[in-house]
Amino acid sequence: MSNALALAAVTAVFKDLLETGxxxxxxxxxxxxxxxxxxxxxxxxxxDGERAVPRLNVFLYRVTPNTVQISADLPSRSVxxxxxxxxxxxxxxxxxxxxxxTAELEAEVLLGYGLQRLHQHPVLTRATIRSSLxxxxxxxxxxxxxxxxxxxxxxxxxxxxxxxxxYEMTVDDMSRLWSALQxxxxxxxxxxxxxxxxxxxxxxLLRIDLSAVASQYI
Numbered sequence: 001m002s003n004a005l006a007l008a009a010v011t012a013v014f015k016d017l018l019e020t021g022x023x024x025x026x027x028x029x030x031x032x033x034x035x036x037x038x039x040x041x042x043x044x045x046x047x048d049g050e051r052a053v054p055r056l057n058v059f060l061y062r063v064t065p066n067t068v069q070i071s072a073d074l075p076s077r078s079v080x081x082x083x084x085x086x087x088x089x090x091x092x093x094x095x096x097x098x099x100x101x102t103a104e105l106e107a108e109v110l111l112g113y114g115l116q117r118l119h120q121h122p123v124l125t126r127a128t129i130r131s132s133l134x135x136x137x138x139x140x141x142x143x144x145x146x147x148x149x150x151x152x153x154x155x156x157x158x159x160x161x162x163x164x165x166x167y168e169m170t171v172d173d174m175s176r177l178w179s180a181l182q183x184x185x186x187x188x189x190x191x192x193x194x195x196x197x198x199x200x201x202x203x204x205l206l207r208i209d210l211s212a213v214a215s216q217y218i
Contacts (some may be wrong), residue, residue: 011058012132038056045183053100053102063091093193094192099114108160128157133155167191
């Protein structure tokens with residue numbers, strides 16, 4: 001069963017999946033400059049100056065109840081065989097996956113590779129989750145405390161796997177969302193995952209609706 005660190009753990013796994021994909025596909029060589037993957041609120045992403053670099057950004061912008069999972073019957077035991085005694089809190093997690101570029105076509109290249117990566121990995125396996133959350137830091141670096149804590153999230157021990165599916169938003173919804181974020185609009189893609197539960201002080205994720213928003217420049 002996952003614990004209360006599960007929400008952050010899902011974002012971290014999603015971020016790591018994209019980072020690994022950019023490295024495997026040699027995207028830095030493709031666009032001719034260094035690119036990054038971040039998990040920031042869009043209003044915190046540098047758009048100008050030396051800190052502005054090509055990037056994919058993952059942002060959890062909304063968490064909603066998953067009525068299907070709430071009404072579903074619980075299994076009697078967890079993936080580890082432990083008894084399940086109370087109903088978990090079923091959630092949908094909605095993410096923005098946004099591409100930023102500092103020159104022509106960089107954002108489109110990054111968004112294309114990001115979409116390809118998600119299409120190739122519609123389900124985050126337990127092996128993927130464990131690899132992402134236990135990854136060793138780069139030589140000489142130290143993992144920030146929050147990433148060290150996520151190793152205790154138990155996300156890979158949940159009953160169901162995390163499934164990523166496309167999610168559509170209307171132009172009006174996108175415009176309202178970006179207006180609320182009070183930052184400049186950038187190409188974004190919508191994906192959904194699905195999540196479960198809180199049992200007392202425990203948070204269980206079943207599936208996670210990772211939502212991002214398909215968009216264009218304005």
